[in-house]
Amino acid sequence: MLDLSNDLHTYLLIGAFLFAAGFYGILQRRSLIGMLISSELILSGASLNFMAFSRFLAPDPTVGQIFTLFIMGIAAAEAAIALSIVIAVYRNYKSIDSEDLTDLEG
Amino acid sequence: MTAEGLTGLVFLVMIAITVIGALVATNSVRLVRSVAGLALCFIGVAGLFYFLNSPFIAMMEMLIYVGAVCVAITFAIMLAEPRSEDKPGKQSGIGALFGFFAAGLVYWGIASIGNNTTWVSAQSRVNNGSITEIGKALLTSYSLVFELISVVLLVAIIGALVLARTGRSKNNA
Numbered sequence: 001m002l003d004l005s006n007d008l009h010t011y012l013l014i015g016a017f018l019f020a021a022g023f024y025g026i027l028q029r030r031s032l033i034g035m036l037i038s039s040e041l042i043l044s045g046a047s048l049n050f051m052a053f054s055r056f057l058a059p060d061p062t063v064g065q066i067f068t069l070f071i072m073g074i075a076a077a078e079a080a081i082a083l084s085i086v087i088a089v090y091r092n093y094k095s096i097d098s099e100d101l102t103d104l105e106g
Numbered sequence: 107m108t109a110e111g112l113t114g115l116v117f118l119v120m121i122a123i124t125v126i127g128a129l130v131a132t133n134s135v136r137l138v139r140s141v142a143g144l145a146l147c148f149i150g151v152a153g154l155f156y157f158l159n160s161p162f163i164a165m166m167e168m169l170i171y172v173g174a175v176c177v178a179i180t181f182a183i184m185l186a187e188p189r190s191e192d193k194p195g196k197q198s199g200i201g202a203l204f205g206f207f208a209a210g211l212v213y214w215g216i217a218s219i220g221n222n223t224t225w226v227s228a229q230s231r232v233n234n235g236s237i238t239e240i241g242k243a244l245l246t247s248y249s250l251v252f253e254l255i256s257v258v259l260l261v262a263i264i265g266a267l268v269l270a271r272t273g274r275s276k277n278n279a
Protein backbone atom coordinates (compact mmCIF):
# COMPACT_ATOMS: atom_id res chain seq x y z
CA MET A 1 0.00 0.00 0.00
CA LEU A 2 2.90 2.28 0.72
CA ASP A 3 4.68 1.36 -2.50
CA LEU A 4 1.63 2.17 -4.56
CA SER A 5 2.06 5.91 -4.28
CA ASN A 6 5.79 5.59 -4.95
CA ASP A 7 5.50 3.54 -8.12
CA LEU A 8 5.56 4.94 -11.63
CA HIS A 9 3.18 2.31 -13.01
CA THR A 10 0.30 3.41 -10.76
CA TYR A 11 0.33 6.88 -12.24
CA LEU A 12 0.77 5.55 -15.77
CA LEU A 13 -2.28 3.32 -15.34
CA ILE A 14 -4.40 6.20 -13.99
CA GLY A 15 -3.23 8.44 -16.83
CA ALA A 16 -4.13 5.76 -19.37
CA PHE A 17 -7.53 5.37 -17.72
CA LEU A 18 -8.21 9.10 -17.90
CA PHE A 19 -7.15 9.15 -21.56
CA ALA A 20 -9.36 6.18 -22.41
CA ALA A 21 -12.31 7.63 -20.49
CA GLY A 22 -11.99 10.88 -22.42
CA PHE A 23 -11.71 8.96 -25.70
CA TYR A 24 -14.85 6.98 -24.86
CA GLY A 25 -16.64 10.20 -23.92
CA ILE A 26 -15.74 11.90 -27.20
CA LEU A 27 -17.04 8.89 -29.14
CA GLN A 28 -20.11 8.56 -26.96
CA ARG A 29 -21.34 12.10 -26.41
CA ARG A 30 -23.62 13.87 -28.84
CA SER A 31 -23.59 17.34 -27.34
CA LEU A 32 -20.68 19.69 -27.94
CA ILE A 33 -20.20 20.50 -24.25
CA GLY A 34 -19.96 16.78 -23.45
CA MET A 35 -17.20 16.44 -26.02
CA LEU A 36 -15.40 19.43 -24.47
CA ILE A 37 -15.61 17.79 -21.02
CA SER A 38 -14.15 14.59 -22.45
CA SER A 39 -11.29 16.47 -24.10
CA GLU A 40 -10.47 18.02 -20.73
CA LEU A 41 -10.19 14.48 -19.37
CA ILE A 42 -7.74 13.58 -22.14
CA LEU A 43 -5.58 16.63 -21.37
CA SER A 44 -5.68 15.72 -17.69
CA GLY A 45 -4.42 12.21 -18.41
CA ALA A 46 -1.57 13.61 -20.50
CA SER A 47 -0.51 16.03 -17.78
CA LEU A 48 -0.64 13.26 -15.17
CA ASN A 49 1.78 11.26 -17.33
CA PHE A 50 4.10 14.25 -17.64
CA MET A 51 4.08 14.78 -13.89
CA ALA A 52 4.79 11.09 -13.19
CA PHE A 53 7.71 10.94 -15.62
CA SER A 54 9.08 14.20 -14.24
CA ARG A 55 8.85 12.89 -10.68
CA PHE A 56 10.39 9.47 -11.26
CA LEU A 57 12.59 9.53 -14.35
CA ALA A 58 13.66 12.99 -15.44
CA PRO A 59 17.01 14.43 -14.41
CA ASP A 60 15.38 17.86 -14.12
CA PRO A 61 12.12 17.52 -12.14
CA THR A 62 10.91 21.00 -13.02
CA VAL A 63 10.42 20.24 -16.73
CA GLY A 64 7.31 18.12 -16.34
CA GLN A 65 5.77 20.54 -13.86
CA ILE A 66 6.31 23.47 -16.21
CA PHE A 67 4.90 21.45 -19.09
CA THR A 68 1.83 20.71 -16.97
CA LEU A 69 1.43 24.42 -16.24
CA PHE A 70 1.54 25.14 -19.97
CA ILE A 71 -1.01 22.38 -20.62
CA MET A 72 -3.28 24.08 -18.07
CA GLY A 73 -2.91 27.43 -19.83
CA ILE A 74 -3.64 25.91 -23.23
CA ALA A 75 -6.61 23.99 -21.82
CA ALA A 76 -8.06 27.15 -20.29
CA ALA A 77 -7.72 29.00 -23.60
CA GLU A 78 -9.23 26.04 -25.46
CA ALA A 79 -12.15 25.85 -23.05
CA ALA A 80 -12.86 29.58 -23.40
CA ILE A 81 -12.80 29.44 -27.21
CA ALA A 82 -14.82 26.23 -27.39
CA LEU A 83 -17.49 27.50 -25.00
CA SER A 84 -17.92 30.74 -26.93
CA ILE A 85 -18.22 28.71 -30.14
CA VAL A 86 -20.83 26.53 -28.41
CA ILE A 87 -22.83 29.59 -27.37
CA ALA A 88 -22.63 31.09 -30.86
CA VAL A 89 -23.77 27.75 -32.33
CA TYR A 90 -26.63 27.61 -29.85
CA ARG A 91 -27.79 31.10 -30.83
CA ASN A 92 -27.92 30.11 -34.48
CA TYR A 93 -29.22 26.56 -34.29
CA LYS A 94 -31.06 26.48 -30.92
CA SER A 95 -29.26 23.21 -30.23
CA ILE A 96 -25.84 21.99 -29.26
CA ASP A 97 -26.40 18.45 -30.48
CA SER A 98 -23.62 17.59 -32.90
CA GLU A 99 -26.06 15.72 -35.16
CA ASP A 100 -28.18 18.84 -35.65
CA LEU A 101 -25.32 20.92 -36.99
CA THR A 102 -25.66 19.85 -40.56
CA ASP A 103 -25.78 23.17 -42.44
CA LEU A 104 -22.86 24.64 -44.31
CA GLU A 105 -22.80 28.25 -45.33
CA GLY A 106 -20.60 29.71 -48.00
CA MET B 107 -2.89 3.37 12.27
CA THR B 108 0.59 4.45 11.27
CA ALA B 109 1.33 7.55 9.24
CA GLU B 110 2.37 5.46 6.24
CA GLY B 111 -0.87 3.52 6.34
CA LEU B 112 -2.86 6.72 6.50
CA THR B 113 -0.90 8.10 3.54
CA GLY B 114 -1.64 4.97 1.55
CA LEU B 115 -5.31 5.21 2.44
CA VAL B 116 -5.46 8.84 1.31
CA PHE B 117 -3.74 7.84 -1.93
CA LEU B 118 -6.30 5.10 -2.57
CA VAL B 119 -9.10 7.58 -1.86
CA MET B 120 -7.59 10.00 -4.38
CA ILE B 121 -7.41 7.26 -7.02
CA ALA B 122 -11.04 6.34 -6.30
CA ILE B 123 -12.13 9.99 -6.58
CA THR B 124 -10.33 10.34 -9.90
CA VAL B 125 -11.78 7.16 -11.40
CA ILE B 126 -15.32 7.76 -10.15
CA GLY B 127 -15.21 11.38 -11.31
CA ALA B 128 -14.05 10.35 -14.78
CA LEU B 129 -16.78 7.70 -15.01
CA VAL B 130 -19.47 10.17 -13.90
CA ALA B 131 -18.14 12.78 -16.35
CA THR B 132 -18.39 10.43 -19.30
CA ASN B 133 -21.45 8.36 -18.49
CA SER B 134 -24.03 10.64 -16.89
CA VAL B 135 -26.95 11.74 -19.01
CA ARG B 136 -27.38 15.27 -17.67
CA LEU B 137 -24.55 17.62 -18.55
CA VAL B 138 -24.59 19.33 -15.14
CA ARG B 139 -23.81 16.04 -13.43
CA SER B 140 -21.11 15.47 -15.99
CA VAL B 141 -19.45 18.78 -15.06
CA ALA B 142 -19.71 17.86 -11.38
CA GLY B 143 -17.97 14.58 -12.16
CA LEU B 144 -15.29 16.48 -14.05
CA ALA B 145 -14.68 18.71 -11.01
CA LEU B 146 -14.48 15.62 -8.80
CA CYS B 147 -11.99 14.04 -11.18
CA PHE B 148 -9.84 17.18 -11.16
CA ILE B 149 -9.84 17.25 -7.35
CA GLY B 150 -8.55 13.66 -7.41
CA VAL B 151 -5.90 14.54 -9.98
CA ALA B 152 -4.81 17.46 -7.79
CA GLY B 153 -4.39 15.01 -4.91
CA LEU B 154 -2.27 12.77 -7.15
CA PHE B 155 -0.14 15.79 -8.06
CA TYR B 156 0.35 16.37 -4.36
CA PHE B 157 1.62 12.81 -4.04
CA LEU B 158 4.01 13.50 -6.93
CA ASN B 159 5.91 16.03 -4.79
CA SER B 160 4.50 19.15 -6.41
CA PRO B 161 1.97 20.95 -4.20
CA PHE B 162 2.25 24.04 -6.40
CA ILE B 163 0.89 22.23 -9.46
CA ALA B 164 -1.82 20.69 -7.27
CA MET B 165 -2.88 24.17 -6.19
CA MET B 166 -2.85 25.44 -9.77
CA GLU B 167 -4.95 22.44 -10.80
CA MET B 168 -7.53 23.33 -8.17
CA LEU B 169 -7.47 27.01 -9.12
CA ILE B 170 -7.54 26.70 -12.90
CA TYR B 171 -9.48 23.53 -13.55
CA VAL B 172 -11.88 23.25 -10.64
CA GLY B 173 -12.19 26.99 -10.10
CA ALA B 174 -12.17 28.37 -13.62
CA VAL B 175 -12.75 25.74 -16.32
CA CYS B 176 -15.55 23.86 -14.55
CA VAL B 177 -17.34 27.08 -13.62
CA ALA B 178 -17.03 28.33 -17.21
CA ILE B 179 -18.49 25.06 -18.53
CA THR B 180 -21.32 25.36 -15.99
CA PHE B 181 -22.08 28.87 -17.24
CA ALA B 182 -22.13 27.61 -20.83
CA ILE B 183 -24.52 24.81 -19.86
CA MET B 184 -26.82 27.32 -18.17
CA LEU B 185 -26.71 29.60 -21.22
CA ALA B 186 -27.08 26.93 -23.86
CA GLU B 187 -29.63 24.82 -21.96
CA PRO B 188 -28.94 21.43 -23.50
CA ARG B 189 -32.37 19.84 -23.36
CA SER B 190 -31.32 17.74 -26.31
CA GLU B 191 -29.46 15.45 -23.97
CA ASP B 192 -32.71 14.44 -22.32
CA LYS B 193 -34.60 13.19 -25.32
CA PRO B 194 -34.38 9.46 -25.98
CA GLY B 195 -31.15 8.51 -27.62
CA LYS B 196 -30.99 8.09 -31.32
CA GLN B 197 -27.72 6.29 -30.87
CA SER B 198 -27.78 2.57 -31.40
CA GLY B 199 -26.42 0.11 -28.89
CA ILE B 200 -23.92 -1.06 -31.49
CA GLY B 201 -22.33 2.39 -31.58
CA ALA B 202 -21.99 2.60 -27.82
CA LEU B 203 -20.53 -0.88 -27.71
CA PHE B 204 -18.07 0.01 -30.45
CA GLY B 205 -17.02 3.14 -28.56
CA PHE B 206 -16.54 1.13 -25.39
CA PHE B 207 -14.39 -1.43 -27.15
CA ALA B 208 -12.34 1.24 -28.91
CA ALA B 209 -11.69 3.01 -25.61
CA GLY B 210 -10.82 -0.32 -23.97
CA LEU B 211 -8.37 -1.00 -26.78
CA VAL B 212 -6.76 2.42 -26.26
CA TYR B 213 -6.49 1.78 -22.53
CA TRP B 214 -5.04 -1.68 -23.06
CA GLY B 215 -2.46 -0.35 -25.52
CA ILE B 216 -1.25 2.53 -23.37
CA ALA B 217 -1.27 0.47 -20.18
CA SER B 218 0.66 -2.40 -21.75
CA ILE B 219 3.25 0.04 -23.14
CA GLY B 220 3.60 1.54 -19.67
CA ASN B 221 3.91 -1.86 -18.02
CA ASN B 222 6.20 -3.58 -20.48
CA THR B 223 8.76 -0.83 -20.96
CA THR B 224 11.74 -0.89 -18.64
CA TRP B 225 11.91 2.71 -17.48
CA VAL B 226 15.42 3.96 -16.77
CA SER B 227 15.54 6.60 -14.09
CA ALA B 228 18.08 9.39 -14.20
CA GLN B 229 21.40 8.93 -12.46
CA SER B 230 21.25 12.24 -10.64
CA ARG B 231 18.91 15.16 -10.24
CA VAL B 232 20.05 18.66 -11.07
CA ASN B 233 17.58 20.16 -8.58
CA ASN B 234 14.81 19.07 -6.26
CA GLY B 235 11.86 20.39 -8.26
CA SER B 236 10.66 22.89 -5.68
CA ILE B 237 8.65 26.04 -6.36
CA THR B 238 11.84 28.09 -6.33
CA GLU B 239 13.35 25.95 -9.06
CA ILE B 240 10.13 26.14 -11.10
CA GLY B 241 10.18 29.92 -10.85
CA LYS B 242 13.80 30.13 -11.89
CA ALA B 243 13.25 27.83 -14.86
CA LEU B 244 10.10 29.72 -15.92
CA LEU B 245 11.94 33.02 -16.02
CA THR B 246 15.19 31.77 -17.58
CA SER B 247 14.93 28.68 -19.80
CA TYR B 248 11.22 28.93 -20.57
CA SER B 249 10.75 32.69 -20.59
CA LEU B 250 9.91 32.78 -24.31
CA VAL B 251 7.27 30.06 -23.90
CA PHE B 252 5.95 31.89 -20.85
CA GLU B 253 5.44 35.05 -22.90
CA LEU B 254 3.92 33.07 -25.76
CA ILE B 255 1.38 31.51 -23.37
CA SER B 256 0.32 34.97 -22.27
CA VAL B 257 -0.11 36.01 -25.91
CA VAL B 258 -2.15 32.86 -26.56
CA LEU B 259 -4.39 33.63 -23.58
CA LEU B 260 -4.87 37.21 -24.77
CA VAL B 261 -5.80 35.99 -28.26
CA ALA B 262 -8.19 33.46 -26.69
CA ILE B 263 -9.90 36.15 -24.62
CA ILE B 264 -10.35 38.46 -27.62
CA GLY B 265 -11.44 35.55 -29.82
CA ALA B 266 -14.00 34.38 -27.28
CA LEU B 267 -15.43 37.89 -26.99
CA VAL B 268 -15.61 38.32 -30.76
CA LEU B 269 -17.22 34.91 -31.31
CA ALA B 270 -19.87 35.37 -28.63
CA ARG B 271 -20.62 38.93 -29.75
CA THR B 272 -21.04 38.23 -33.48
CA GLY B 273 -23.54 35.49 -32.70
CA ARG B 274 -25.58 37.93 -30.63
CA SER B 275 -25.47 40.82 -33.14
CA LYS B 276 -26.54 38.53 -35.97
CA ASN B 277 -29.40 37.29 -33.85
CA ASN B 278 -30.58 40.76 -32.97
CA ALA B 279 -30.25 42.28 -36.45
